[in-house]
């Protein structure tokens with residue numbers, strides 16, 4: 001994957017109003033490197049299956065809908081390039097690819113290539129069902145094709161791949177409005193005019209094709225004058241909250257407050273929080289929901305404090321093939337990731353009592369990854385537990401909101417009936 005810098009490297013990296021994780025043009029895809037955000041905007045070209053796999057696995061792009069989009073759009077890009085140049089060598093000679101697309105000789109040869117590519121991309125991150133759902137849609141197109149024209153099959157596959165990305169923005173706006181109205185109606189009955197809500201991880205336009213899921217609801221509340229403040233957890237060890245949600249909220253001008261993951265209970269004791277609003281990586285048949293690690297404890301505390309707990313997820317995040325949350329495959333991230341923190345270097349001699357402002361610095365501030373634990377941690381008997389997600393049982397969830405509607409859990413039931421919102 002090659003990186004391109006903004007045109008003027010001395011210009012401050014001012015993000016556009018609505019952030020985006022993908023820049024898609026006719027003959028190229030670029031991914032904003034989320035590991036470098038919020039301090040640097042670097043767009044990496046995604047030119048091969050390996051580039052896409054790498055970007056997803058290394059979390060340069062993350063968020064359930066966004067990784068599905070990148071995987072599908074990469075397949076679409078390679079197929080389009082092949083249709084335009086039937087005989088060309090599509091992969092630069094410098095980067096040998098085990099997944100370079102052969103010439104379109106027969107539909108069955110193309111089918112073999114597609115099957116190996118979707119299997120590979122799907123294995124990059126196992127918990128977010130959006131990626132498997134997108135790869136399954138591609139498999140279905142392949143299965144349904146009965147002709148023998150490789151070109152025709154390629155065109156159908158391109159259509160399927162592009163649809164994965166295309167509908168995301170609109171449905172995010174729909175479910176955001178549904179979720180915001182549902183919540184406001186309930187809180188307005190108690191005389192509330194402006195709401196304080198809390199979220200976990202990053203679920204905004206960086207995690208989706210735009211607007212976001214849980215962050216979409218927060219944005220809708222803000223845009224309609226119904227939000228007092230959005231609280232968000234740092235979401236360690238990857239800091240999706242402190243690096244990305246912070247950036248999105250401040251860019252949109254949404255009043256916010258960051259808390260450490262350990263402060264959720266204290267927040268609920270000291271602030272009148274109207275709802276916890278989260279996204280999801282997989283909602284299974286009984287309503288159990290896998291989402292960023294830390295979601296479950298927020299749900300348990302919300303229940304203790306009588307605070308509604310809302311899950312906002314597109315239909316593509318609902319997995320009706322798994323009955324119970326205990327069967328969700330939870331991704332374990334490499335232990336070392338929990339020992340590290342990344343950010344811009346702050347001089348030890350500088351004033352650490354106020355946040356530094358490097359936005360007008362003439363050159364990009366250097367970034368560094370630092371180790372926060374002793375060397376022994378992660379070795380021998382000094383273990384590290386680092387699951388990327390946890391599962392919140394349906395009985396702790398007040399409602400699941402999709403673009404189709406709101407499925408409520410009326411009365412602490414063990415299951416939520418999702419049949420009307422799918």
Ligand SMILES: CSC[C@@H](O)[C@@H](O)C(=O)COP(=O)(O)O
Pocket residue numbers: 062063064065128200201202203204207208212213214240278279280281291292293388
């Ligand atoms: C639309 S976002 C829903 C989830 O994908 C989000 O909450 C989340 O857990 C992301 O995890 P990540 O590990 O950053 O990909």
